[in-house]
Amino acid sequence: MRLSRYFLPVLKETPADAQIVSHRLMLRAGMIKQASAGIYSWLPLGYKVLRRVEQIVHEEQQRAGHIPVLMPTLQSADLWRESGRYDAYGEELLRIRDRHDRDMLYGPTNEEMITDIFRSYVSSYRDLPLTLYHIQWKFRDERRPRFGVMRGREFLMKDGYNFDLTKEDALHAYNRHLVSYLRTYERMGLQAIPMRADGGPIGGDYTHEFLVLAETGESEVFYDSAVTDLTFGDREIDYDSVDQCQAILEEFTSRYARTDETHDAAIFDRDVPSERQKSARGIEVGQIFYFGTKYSDAMGAAVQGPDGKQVNVHMGSHGIGVSRLVGALIEANHDDKGIIWPEGVTPFHAGIVNLRQGDAATDAACDELYKGLAAKGLEALYDDRDERAGAKFATMDLIGLPWRVTVGPRGLEKGVVELTSRRTGESEEMSVTAAIDRLAQIYGV
Amino acid sequence: MRLSRYFLPVLKETPADAQIVSHRLMLRAGMIKQASAGIYSWLPLGYKVLRRVEQIVHEEQQRAGHIPVLMPTLQSADLWRESGRYDAYGEELLRIRDRHDRDMLYGPTNEEMITDIFRSYVSSYRDLPLTLYHIQWKFRDERRPRFGVMRGREFLMKDGYNFDLTKEDALHAYNRHLVSYLRTYERMGLQAIPMRADGGPIGGDYTHEFLVLAETGESEVFYDSAVTDLTFGDREIDYDSVDQCQAILEEFTSRYARTDETHDAAIFDRDVPSERQKSARGIEVGQIFYFGTKYSDAMGAAVQGPDGKQVNVHMGSHGIGVSRLVGALIEANHDDKGIIWPEGVTPFHAGIVNLRQGDAATDAACDELYKGLAAKGLEALYDDRDERAGAKFATMDLIGLPWRVTVGPRGLEKGVVELTSRRTGESEEMSVTAAIDRLAQIYGV
Structure with missing residues (x-):
């Protein structure tokens, strides 16, 4: 691209209202423009990076055997009434009424909708395992959106959902997601550390968050410094291999690494030699959950098992913040002159x-x-x-x-x-x- | 992809409520699932076709020198108040109120937002010509959505906007769009005929619609049969050449071809030999507009001209219905056994x-x-x-x-x-x- 024909509106001044470096640099480099509070237009340079990040996520999901679909942004409130979340979700759920006075919402996540798709078509264990994912715009009506695309209201996310016959199978899907996420972040030039997390409103017995260490991170994190020495590298993975995926999970999660939500000082002291005890700030760039039959129970998503009996499927959901990653990449890669893109995501080579x-x-x-x-x-x-x-x-x-x-x-x-x-x-x-x-x-x- | 590991929920029965063949076949072939009235999930097979169509649109837009951006789905009502369309647009505009009681809307089109981007950064004629486009989900709250993705409420559209110093320059942008659209449709295996159209709510002195002939089309069209002999083929185009683009416009639009909205029986009889007078039904798959300074006047989008004076820019907007094209492709390519994908858009080779x-x-x-x-x-x-x-x-x-x-x-x-x-x-x-x-x-x- 010749710059004389491009649209790259760089700013000379540092925008006064941008509090963190990625937000400032994205505005200054002409990557984004705020459209409304927490809602951004992606200008040409920003759009290119967003697409590169999205492409890497697609490639790694498909490498792991996960199948892309695309669900709409607007959802019917009725589905969310089935799961009980329509009332439970609170003010972050953007509720909409259409011209026929039907209750709709702008999806902040898609557990209900994907479960509805699943139960409409799948009735036998023979069609399992199945993991469907999409990369689609979501909306969370944050009370106080800030930090640019790091905490916007309209944001692009990859969310994937696994459907399995047993807890054991679903935990393999969980591990498979963990492995594919490690690869994904490394291809972008990011080190994202899986940390034991809190289930939050989605629920979940097993869950890890992936955090990128950065001074401006919103979470305080505590970890054994040995975790930062781990790299995935270019090892070949057979995503069908339960043992391989389990071994990688153990390699990357057996050392202490937790956010402030799950941090336990006594365990930290007991398990980590003091010279390896580190605390820092981190940016969450993904999270994986196994939540069992929570949604399949509520919404009647069952298959016939090998023994002829109906079984509610075991599920999990797994998210990567695609638009947020663009901000996180800058938080982790910049100096006082500007951004320093890793080769994997650079807008131009x-x-x-x-x-x-x-x-x-x-x-x-x-x-x-x-x-x-x-x-x-x-x-x-x-x-x-x-x-x-x-x-x-x-x-x-x-x-x-x-x-x-x-x-x-x-x-x-x-x-x-x-x-x-x-x-x-x-x-x-x-x-x-x-x-x-x-x-x-x-x-x- | 091995089918045993894919998710292809084909239906044996013909869905009763689907009135047109593309809707029936998309449901039967497991391409889409209705989520709510006029809102669809794209299942794996449908999603693949949607992405192929989208990719061709991207490639042809960029070949023509148009620059991709991505604007959000939700817009502030204030922008639409500036243009006067917030009140004028009617019930098809999905109005939303956020948690702070701010008026928002789900964008059905983006003239206001792109004009706001332009006026925020561009102030000199030296930065023109400029054409920005995006491919993003839109919403029109149709009173009676039907025909599957052909007339949905949430739909994927490519919309592009040109900014030029003079009417003459803007008409070259208009012609460039016409040429790039002809190439785009042909690559998909579709013949889409440019027809003189009506400006409608966007307004516009110059506008053409692109129609695919199909029995189930929503519009009646009248044309000189000679227009169906025209093909773009693999000619090389210099999109900067005013003369080349103008010549192609003339080649493809000088013969009579109009929708029922602009049809004039007297001119039809006068200009077209009776044996070449044809009427048929057509599906609209794109439209281009030149509308002068309508939005730049209303919203103050001016640049300094070579003589130092401020000039409101001449604009046009140009749309391709990306999700609708998937339906149109099927309307034009099927038999009693099912779909027949053209090679350019097939989900699998x-x-x-x-x-x-x-x-x-x-x-x-x-x-x-x-x-x-x-x-x-x-x-x-x-x-x-x-x-x-x-x-x-x-x-x-x-x-x-x-x-x-x-x-x-x-x-x-x-x-x-x-x-x-x-x-x-x-x-x-x-x-x-x-x-x-x-x-x-x-x-x-």
């Missing part, structure tokens, strides 16, 4: 800065680079505006593309351009062709 | 029918085919259930994959499988390798 727009040789080298990257499937943001170098560098630093190629007449005399890492600030001179090859290597294309 | 599940050689040949197709980037739906051949064929015919490969012990003795076209019903015997190669060739991979 590289930026090209033309130091002398209008100079024939410089323009030609930029074009060669731009087209050469495109031929490798890499998308560059080419700053072809007639602006000072300083302004171009400041914009690139602010929007945080991980790699910048600087092209100017002086370098070209020596046959080189400059490749700069946003994270380290280190630069290296090389030919245009070498820069293309290096970037292709970095992105594995 | 091919179906594999195993005639003797459990027979080692047959299972092995199916596996080889399945993996061979995957290696080419082709996704097969492999019916590996322990079912009779007749039931497997009926399911494949119903869900309408364009190509089916039938694998059985008798053929394998001769070293062949059978490749069958859903559209023609014709079959051909060939080796597994040849079937993979043929499908790769058909899909151009």
